[in-house]
Ligand SMILES: Nc1nc2c(c(=O)[nH]1)N[C@H]1C(S)=C(S)[C@@H](COP(=O)(O)O)O[C@H]1N2
C-alpha cells in the first residue's frame with residue numbers, strides 16, 4: 001500500500017522549478033567525457049552555497065581524539081597528496097520518474113558526474129589526531145545551514161569508523177586539477193568513493209569522532225528507504241549499478257524526441273556501480289523485448305564509471321525505444337521498473353530513450 005501522492009499542483013511545480021534551476025544534472029551528451037568537465041558535473045546543494053574566507057577557515061578535528069586539530073588549508077595541502085577518479089551520483093537520481101511523485105530534488109536520471117578529486121586521505125588526518133576507543137563513528141559537518149521539515153541544521157553526515165578509515169576516502173581540495181569551485185565545496189570536501197553523494201560532505205569545517213551512532217537529520221530522517229512515515233528504514237550507502245547512454249541523433253527542442261537517419265548508429269554510454277566492477281551492459285532497441293551485450297572498456301578503478309558501446313543497425317524507418325542495463329560483480333542488476341519509496345531514492349531503473357529513425 002502506498003501513502004497518498006504528494007501534491008503535483010502549481011505550487012509543487014514552482015518548487016520543482018526552483019530546485020531544478022539551482023541544482024543541475026549532467027547533460028547526457030557529456031557522458032562522452034571520461035572525466036566530466038567541472039561545469040558539467042551535477043550539483044546538489046540542500047541550502048545555500050556558503051562563501052568561505054579561506055584565511056579564517058580551519059578544518060577542526062575533535063571528539064574522541066588524543067589531539068584536537070585545527071588545520072589551515074595550507075596545512076591540509078602539505079599532507080600527502082593523492083588523486084582519484086571517482087564517479088558520484090545523487091541518491092535521489094531517478095526520483096521524478098517514480099509514481100506517485102515524492103517531494104525533493106526532481107532528478108530524472110542524470111544526477112551523476114566523474115571527477116579527478118585531489119587531496120589527502122582522511123585516514124592520515126584521523127591518525128594524526130589519534131582516534132581514542134571507544135570511537136564508533138566519524139561525523140562530518142559542513143558550513144552550510146538550513147531548515148528541513150522544521151529542523152534547523154548544518155549539513156552533517158557520519159561514517160562508521162571502519163568506513164572512515166578506508167584508504168580511498170579523501171579530504172579533497174582539488175577537482176580536475178583546480179581548486180574546488182564554490183558549488184562543489186570550496187575549500188575542502190569529503191569524497192567517499194562508491195557511495196551515493198550525500199556522504200561526500202562539502203564545505204567541510206568539522207570532523208568529530210563520536211562514541212555513539214550519530215542521529216542527525218541527514219542520517220536518521222533523510223537518506224533511508226521507507227514505505228511509510230515513522231518507519232526506521234534502511235540507510236542508503238553505496239550506489240547500485242546504472243548504465244546511461246548518450247541519446248543518439250538530434251533532439252526536438254521541447255519534447256526531446258530524437259531523430260536519426262536510417263544508417264548504422266554507434267550507441268555509447270557509461271556505467272558504474274559502488275558495489276564492484278561493472279561486468280555487463282546490455283542494450284535493447286525494442287523497448288526491452290530483447291537484449292544484446294555491449295562492448296565494455298577495461299575497468300582500471302572500481303570507483304570510476306566505464307565506457308560501453310553498441311553498434312545498432314536499424315533495419316527500417318520507424319519508432320524505436322532504446323534501453324541499456326548494467327550489472328556488477330556483486331550480482332546486482334538494474335531493475336526494469338523503479339521501486340517506489342517515500343524519499344524517492346535509489347531509483348536505478350533502466351534508461352529508456354525514444355527515437356525516430358527517419359526524418360521528422
Ligand atoms: N555541506 C553539504 N555537503 C553536501 C551536500 C549539501 O547540501 N551540503 N549535498 C550532498 C549531496 S545530497 C550530494 S548528491 C553531493 C553532491 O555533490 P556535488 O554537488 O559536488 O555534485 O554533495 C553532498 N554533500
Ligand SMILES: [Mo]
Nearest residue numbers: 090091197198
Ligand atoms: Mo544527493
